[in-house]
Amino acid sequence: MSKIGIMGGTFDPIHYGHLVTAEAVRSTFDLDNVLFVPTGNPPHKKGYKVTGSVHRYLMTVLATVTNPFFEVSRIEIDSEGYSYTIDTIKGLKKIYGKTADLYFISGADAILEIITWKQVNELLDLCFFVAATRPGYELKELNQKINEIKKIYNKQIFSLEVPAMAISSTDIRKRVREKRPIKYLLPESVEYYIKKNKLYV
Numbered sequence: 001m002s003k004i005g006i007m008g009g010t011f012d013p014i015h016y017g018h019l020v021t022a023e024a025v026r027s028t029f030d031l032d033n034v035l036f037v038p039t040g041n042p043p044h045k046k047g048y049k050v051t052g053s054v055h056r057y058l059m060t061v062l063a064t065v066t067n068p069f070f071e072v073s074r075i076e077i078d079s080e081g082y083s084y085t086i087d088t089i090k091g092l093k094k095i096y097g098k099t100a101d102l103y104f105i106s107g108a109d110a111i112l113e114i115i116t117w118k119q120v121n122e123l124l125d126l127c128f129f130v131a132a133t134r135p136g137y138e139l140k141e142l143n144q145k146i147n148e149i150k151k152i153y154n155k156q157i158f159s160l161e162v163p164a165m166a167i168s169s170t171d172i173r174k175r176v177r178e179k180r181p182i183k184y185l186l187p188e189s190v191e192y193y194i195k196k197n198k199l200y201v
């Protein structure tokens, strides 16, 4: 029986908050590996212009290269049309086999909206969910909402507070635009990649 973390996110750009979260979930839930899955064409980001998927994928590869337990998947960026988590999880189940337990890791905000996601009932059957929160996020309120979702679907959802999640992709993009430093918020290789490709300017 293997236990695999699935770290789904836009990663625009990936930062230390994401990396610390993945490592914290890996050790807390005793996972064998964490697979980072950059989103392809996210159905919920219709209003905001997301950076090209190849840039986001390459930044994720650069950021995870030093951790032997981390891998990156092209499953969403190579698929056409909108990427729904249900399709991704079904695809990954085929790759890892029926004996693998999958733990889908994402931000609390995204997971709280899960009731609006495609085929949520089946999705909750196929994998466990771990909601990562930023400090200052009202943990009591979050757990209350998670309990409501659990009651409706009778499925397990975990939450984990991760201090490093105070870093945010939105803030990093804003800092680049305003020519403020982003050093120490994300791996140096990703910082150089952003500069070289003139992203977020």
Ligand code: NAP
Pocket: 007, 008, 009, 010, 011, 012, 017, 018, 021, 037, 039, 042, 043, 044, 083, 084, 085, 086, 105, 106, 107, 108, 109, 110, 116, 117, 118, 132, 165, 167, 168, 169, 170
């Ligand atoms: P988001 O709205 O960009 O992010 C929500 C919050 O969670 C942000 O504060 C974000 O911080 C944080 N976050 C994002 N990914 C995280 C991760 N893996 N670990 C910890 N925090 C994370 O959400 P998103 O990144 O676009 O989507 C998250 C996942 O949910 C993706 O895999 C997406 O495909 C899935 N999703 C599926 C559906 C569907 O199937 N219908 C709908 C919505 C989302 P940063 O900005 O700093 O990253």
